[in-house]
Amino acid sequence: MLMAPERKLPAPSVGPDNKPFFDAAANGKLLIKQCSACGEHHFYPRPICPHCFSDKTNWVESAGKGAIYSYSVMRRGSPVQYVIAYVTLAEGVTMLTNIVDCDLDAIRIGQAVRVVFKPTEGGPPVPMFAP
Amino acid sequence: MSIKRKAALVGIYEHPTRKAEDKSVAQLHAEVAKGALEDAGLTKKDIDGYFCAGDAPGLGPLSMVDYLGLKVRHVDSTDTGGSSYLVHVSHAAQAIAAGKCDIALVTLAGRPRSEGSSGTQPRNYGAATPDGPFEYPYGGATANMYAMVAMRHMHEYGTTAEQLAWIKVAASHHAQHNPHAMLREVVTVQDVLDSPVIADPLHRLDCCVVSDGGGAVIVARPEIAKSLRPPLVNILGTGEAVKGQLGGKVDLTYSAAAWSGPVAFAEAGVKPSDIQYASIYDSFTITVLMQIEDLGFCKKGEGGRFVSDGNLISGTGRLPFNTDGGGLCNNHPANRGGMTKVIEAVRQLRGEAHPKVQVKNCRLALAQGTGGQLGSRHGSATLIMERGE
Numbered sequence: 001m002l003m004a005p006e007r008k009l010p011a012p013s014v015g016p017d018n019k020p021f022f023d024a025a026a027n028g029k030l031l032i033k034q035c036s037a038c039g040e041h042h043f044y045p046r047p048i049c050p051h052c053f054s055d056k057t058n059w060v061e062s063a064g065k066g067a068i069y070s071y072s073v074m075r076r077g078s079p080v081q082y083v084i085a086y087v088t089l090a091e092g093v094t095m096l097t098n099i100v101d102c103d104l105d106a107i108r109i110g111q112a113v114r115v116v117f118k119p120t121e122g123g124p125p126v127p128m129f130a131p
Numbered sequence: 132m133s134i135k136r137k138a139a140l141v142g143i144y145e146h147p148t149r150k151a152e153d154k155s156v157a158q159l160h161a162e163v164a165k166g167a168l169e170d171a172g173l174t175k176k177d178i179d180g181y182f183c184a185g186d187a188p189g190l191g192p193l194s195m196v197d198y199l200g201l202k203v204r205h206v207d208s209t210d211t212g213g214s215s216y217l218v219h220v221s222h223a224a225q226a227i228a229a230g231k232c233d234i235a236l237v238t239l240a241g242r243p244r245s246e247g248s249s250g251t252q253p254r255n256y257g258a259a260t261p262d263g264p265f266e267y268p269y270g271g272a273t274a275n276m277y278a279m280v281a282m283r284h285m286h287e288y289g290t291t292a293e294q295l296a297w298i299k300v301a302a303s304h305h306a307q308h309n310p311h312a313m314l315r316e317v318v319t320v321q322d323v324l325d326s327p328v329i330a331d332p333l334h335r336l337d338c339c340v341v342s343d344g345g346g347a348v349i350v351a352r353p354e355i356a357k358s359l360r361p362p363l364v365n366i367l368g369t370g371e372a373v374k375g376q377l378g379g380k381v382d383l384t385y386s387a388a389a390w391s392g393p394v395a396f397a398e399a400g401v402k403p404s405d406i407q408y409a410s411i412y413d414s415f416t417i418t419v420l421m422q423i424e425d426l427g428f429c430k431k432g433e434g435g436r437f438v439s440d441g442n443l444i445s446g447t448g449r450l451p452f453n454t455d456g457g458g459l460c461n462n463h464p465a466n467r468g469g470m471t472k473v474i475e476a477v478r479q480l481r482g483e484a485h486p487k488v489q490v491k492n493c494r495l496a497l498a499q500g501t502g503g504q505l506g507s508r509h510g511s512a513t514l515i516m517e518r519g520e
Contacts, residue, residue, distance in 0.1 A: 012264030043379035044265040050378035072278035073331045077251025093379030
């Protein structure tokens with residue numbers, strides 16, 4: 001079994017739009033945005049809804065459960081092999097992420113995954129997913 | 132207002148270099164501009180519109196207009212990554228139709244090979260990039276962002292690595308006749324499958340080359356074009372589009388070509404089956420497959436079967452593509468392949484492609500560009516051209 005070794009993660013640049021997201025990540029919570037005008041969730045989070053353009057968007061906590069929509073194992077050209085993926089959350093939005101703590105060769109589309117948080121270099125932790 | 136037959140491509144030039152260690156990016160821009168002017172039979176003084184994208188050094192048109200010694204009355208620095216130059220041709224036609232300029236120069240140049248660029252390096256577009264914090268920590272690079280599209284396509288439609296490999300095989304059949312191509316060796320499907328996996332499911336030979344170089348085109352008002360070297364290459368229709376993650380409704384099964392293509396075909400008044408030659412952006416094999424489907428050359432999901440068995444090879448296949456060898460074999464200057472897509476389509480319409488790959492009596496051609504990253508945010512531009520009288 002080929003486990004994904006730990007990759008050094010560059011820190012995300014935190015700004016006013018996304019600070020609540022990364023503050024929550026530091027507390028082990030995955031936040032997404034929901035619009036109270038159209039009811040839609042969106043990702044990545046913005047102050048103005050990308051679906052209906054209302055500014056009535058609210059932070060809501062995701063259950064942190066989802067399924068792999070697509071993925072790719074970076075096999076070469078990187079010091080450490082890693083898995084980039086899109087995960088579709090139970091709330092309906094699909095987010096870019098990494099699949100971690102698993103056998104790189106056993107990942108498949110549709111696989112159920114749950115959120116975990118991984119530390120970055122000098123920044124807040126970021127949400128990733130594990131089977 | 133339609134731009135159909137309102138402008139013509141009158142000059143083209145592709146830089147022969149593939150590694151320019153001793154030249155600046157600005158110099159390469161000037162060399163391709165000079166080449167295109169000579170091809171058109173024009174001089175620098177004739178240019179009154181200038182177009183460049185993010186590969187241009189310094190402050191884009193501010194730096195380049197001055198560096199080149201131009202005096203222009205119209206500039207445009209639209210940047211949609213590698214598709215920018217097809218957008219520029221469209222915008223040049225629009226500007227000409229609107230009377231804003233008469234003869235427009237578009238240049239592209241870069242030296243990513245000399246600078247050690249690689250498609251496996253995660254891209255950081257700066258702290259203000261809104262999606263950056265949600266992408267950069269995850270190692271979003273060019274190769275894996277395209278690979279996820281291929282992975283999903285295989286899952287949805289049963290597309291195979293062998294089918295994708297056929298795209299590279301066809302490009303290599305064309306590149307063998309191009310003395311400037313970086314990779315001239317004809318490869319087989321097995322060669323592609325035997326090359327190392329870079330980002331699942333893409334092999335090294337599914338990826339384009341990294342090359343230095345550049346290219347330029349000149350677009351002119353038809354009345355002027357008719358006084359220049361024949362044949363006339365008319366612009367018939369254009370389309371442009373941008374697609375991203377759709378607020379979290381990510382759908383990797385189609386590209387922005389599904390939006391830019393129909394607009395271009397409608398303006399040109401032709402359909403995909405009318406196209407005799409197609410330059411299709413080929414950063415990766417999957418890029419070609421997606422655009423072929425999205426432009427309507429075959430149904431969605433049937434691209435794998437469509438590209439198999441040499442169907443893209445000039446002389447034998449139904450849709451001859453990238454007869455210069457494309458980005459997969461010839462070059463990909465500045466990591467932006469849109470310019471060379473336009474140039475080879477013009478060569479085909481002029482009857483100036485290599486005789487071994489020239490499409491017989493080529494009257495209608497398409498050039499298609501994809502810029503950015505197909506798996507996240509990307510631009511698409513479609514350009515349909517005809518050989519005039």
